[in-house]
Amino acid sequence: MREVCMDEWYLTCYAFDINKNLKERELFGRKIQFQSPQLKYRTKLLDWLKSVAERLTLSNVTVHLGIFLIDKFMDNHNIVINRLASVALVCLLIAAKFEELDSRIPKLTDLPALVGYEMSLAEFVQLEIFVLNSFNWRISWPTPAHFAEFYSLCAVNAGDRDYNCTPHHHLSDLITSSLRDFLDVTLSDVTLLEYRSSEVAAACLLAARVEHGLRPLWPEMLETITGYTILQLQPVFNVIIETNLCEEQNLLFLQSADISHGRKRKFDETHESGYESSSPECSKHKAKLLKEL
DSSP, X not given: OOOOOTTSGGGSTTHHHHHHHHHHHTTSSOOXXXXXXXXXXXXXXXXXXXXXXXXXXXXXXXXXXXXXXXXXXXXXXXXXXXGHHHHXXXXXXXXXXXXXXXXXXXXXXXXXHHHTSOOOHXXXXXXXXXXXXXXXXXXXXXXXXXXXXXXXXXXXXXTOBOTTOOOHHXXXXXXXXXXXXXXXXXXXXXXXXXXXXXXXXXXXXXXXXXXXXXXXXXXXXXXXXXXXXXXXXXXXXXXXXXXXXXXXXXXHHHHHHTOOOSSOOOOOOOOOOOOOTTSHHHHHHHHHHHHHO
């Protein structure tokens, strides 16, 4: 997926106001029952959709919104199995139109070749309108990826240290990469939809800091920016790290974090490129954010 564009909302002087607005909007319309008869195909569908997004160089926020849209649409419709891919692709296209620059929005003419069967442009347009009408044209649901972009600006701060005393610019890259990995994990765990998107994003950042042994673990600055204390994040943090670790690894992970826990959880240790928050533009904007705190 592509790198972050420097014109994004979290790099503007309105970042705090927009974050506040996103937190207000995340309270409505996110509930999904996961009652679709095609739910058993969800994992393969998500993997395919992510590979398509990679091919089209779409952003992480587009992927998260697109997957949320397909989950919500499937929840209320019985989709013919051989049309699942086209519906998912339309949801991704709608998300791209909402999130991407015009130059990065996939061309409608390129879509039929991606689904593996014949489908006319007119059919794609009709399907897109049908999906939009089912949402009443309201698709601006904040996802964890939206909040993670904002939080990633302060993923590493002055005074943060890891076990190896890694230089801050490199440590920032490591943390944002892990943040991206944890966000990817959340797409597969439907139980995380029970939590607020901002809460999931903050817990992903906490998990990334734990993974790399940062101290202090959750400084006051991150409490202020995210609005969550480490104790408030503990339940969703536990859910996130459960996804991929065995019980023994999970226990060691939690012990390294020095976090009390009621349930044992696990996580996946992969490292892909994430948000480039260590760039000069981000560093400059981060300094402005700190002055406002």
